[in-house]
Amino acid sequence: MAAQLQATRTHGIDKNVWTELVQLVSQYQPVNLGQGFPDFAPPQFIQDAFCEALKGGPMMHQYTRGFGHPRLVESLARFFSRVVGHQIDPWEEVLVTVGAYQALFTACHALVVIIEPYFDCYQPMVQMAGGRAVFVPLRPKAGGGAVRSSGDWVLSAEELSSSFTPRTKAIIINTPNNPLGKVYKPEELQLVADLCVRHDVVCISDEVYEWLTYDGAQHLKIASLPGMWDRTITIGSAGKTFSATGWKVGWAIGPQRIMKHLRTIHQNVVFHCATAAQEAVARGFERELQLLGTPESYFQQLPAMLHPKRQKLASCLEGVGLQPVMPEGGFFMMADISSVELESSEQSAEDQPTDFRVVRWLIREKGLAAIPVSAFYGPEHSKEFDKYIRFCFIKEDSTLDSAADILKRWSHERSNRP
Numbered sequence: 001m002a003a004q005l006q007a008t009r010t011h012g013i014d015k016n017v018w019t020e021l022v023q024l025v026s027q028y029q030p031v032n033l034g035q036g037f038p039d040f041a042p043p044q045f046i047q048d049a050f051c052e053a054l055k056g057g058p059m060m061h062q063y064t065r066g067f068g069h070p071r072l073v074e075s076l077a078r079f080f081s082r083v084v085g086h087q088i089d090p091w092e093e094v095l096v097t098v099g100a101y102q103a104l105f106t107a108c109h110a111l112v113v114i115i116e117p118y119f120d121c122y123q124p125m126v127q128m129a130g131g132r133a134v135f136v137p138l139r140p141k142a143g144g145g146a147v148r149s150s151g152d153w154v155l156s157a158e159e160l161s162s163s164f165t166p167r168t169k170a171i172i173i174n175t176p177n178n179p180l181g182k183v184y185k186p187e188e189l190q191l192v193a194d195l196c197v198r199h200d201v202v203c204i205s206d207e208v209y210e211w212l213t214y215d216g217a218q219h220l221k222i223a224s225l226p227g228m229w230d231r232t233i234t235i236g237s238a239g240k241t242f243s244a245t246g247w248k249v250g251w252a253i254g255p256q257r258i259m260k261h262l263r264t265i266h267q268n269v270v271f272h273c274a275t276a277a278q279e280a281v282a283r284g285f286e287r288e289l290q291l292l293g294t295p296e297s298y299f300q301q302l303p304a305m306l307h308p309k310r311q312k313l314a315s316c317l318e319g320v321g322l323q324p325v326m327p328e329g330g331f332f333m334m335a336d337i338s339s340v341e342l343e344s345s346e347q348s349a350e351d352q353p354t355d356f357r358v359v360r361w362l363i364r365e366k367g368l369a370a371i372p373v374s375a376f377y378g379p380e381h382s383k384e385f386d387k388y389i390r391f392c393f394i395k396e397d398s399t400l401d402s403a404a405d406i407l408k409r410w411s412h413e414r415s416n417r418p
């Protein structure tokens with residue numbers, strides 16, 4: 001019985017894009033614009049905060065409060081009370097998790113609507129929780145010529161509303177979105193909010209890239225819309241916030257009536273996260289609270305640092321005929337690979353999605369890693385979107401330059417081919 005349940009819960013999700021591509025990257029050592037992590041050190045202040053935490057006495061090396069280190073839940077509550085317009089209770093309304101991954105895992109249950117493209121772990125998490133995912137895709141606006149910005153990818157209001165049924169328990173949204181870079185506009189969030197209220201549905205809002213927006217795009221928390229605090233779980237990640245993905249500190253923030261269920265799952269799965277890392281993240285937020293809105297704030301410095309990198313990658317992709325979709329937020333960029341013709345071995349693997357074939361070939365033959373975008377779609381729509389691959393630009397300029405050299409050489413070869 002247990003084995004049977006186990007088999008249904010894990011059926012078809014034993015492999016994922018990360019396990020395969022991280023392995024290929026370690027084998028071929030390409031220039032890596034694949035998995036999303038900075039290839040530079042986190043800012044000095046947060047490294048110092050971790051070192052100080054480690055030297056902060058014996059208790060920094062022992063268990064702390066299971067639902068979140070007191071200093072961290074207090075600083076998260078203080079910080080996010082400012083941005084969400086609700087006085088957050090640190091003891092009842094904040095849960096610290098092992099990365100945003102675990103926050104998502106504790107939040108996923110029952111029948112869940114997922115907007116595509118979505119961060120790929122949502123569907124397996126819903127399945128493991130015994131639920132079922134229903135997918136609604138964002139699509140490039142029809143009839144507008146070449147689509148150049150992630151803002152041109154939109155939801156169909158009819159498609160979204162018809163995906164809600166009396167059994168729907170939750171919807172997961174991700175803004176700024178990975179892999180597309182879309183930053184939801186107020187009216188788009190309002191559409192989601194209205195449906196949540198009408199159908200009494202919980203909104204799981206993955207906002208791990210909340211500080212990273214460009215060209216005037218503004219991140220809005222759906223929890224701050226009227227009637228939404230009480231039905232939203234907002235998820236964040238210190239990995240993205242402070243460029244320290246290896247620390248695996250995340251959080252879920254929401255109303256007590258929902259958070260009590262997440263706490264029950266948390267206490268029976270991991271119980272507790274690394275103390276010193278939480279202490280360091282608390283110190284980081286305390287600093288940011290003081291600097292909020294000033295040019296010294298890391299939350300202003302990081303997008304300012306990434307903006308030229310985004311330009312660099314976009315011009316390079318454009319220059320080699322891989323039309324980029326300009327992201328309004330986050331640190332990923334999708335590029336259209338329709339113009340690419342595959343060579344020999346990969347051409348034969350025709351049962352495989354085109355983007356996977358291109359990415360494997362790029363890693364092996366050209367020494368450049370990217371991520372296939374169809375991995376961010378459910379089975380119904382993945383074929384429709386396998387003409388895109390995703391590049392990560394939170395990388396040193398030298399890494400981006402090496403990637404550009406590879407892409408230029410490849411484009412030259414393509415144009416010289418008989």
Ligand code: PMP
Binds near residue numbers: 099101178208245
């Ligand atoms: N959500 C999104 C949209 C992501 O891109 C990621 C990847 N980091 C996560 C959640 C997981 O975050 P963490 O590394 O903090 O577990």
Ligand code: GLN
Binds near residue numbers: 018034035036037178
């Ligand atoms: N969020 C990161 C990305 O999208 C890392 C994902 C992972 O390593 N599982 O690339």
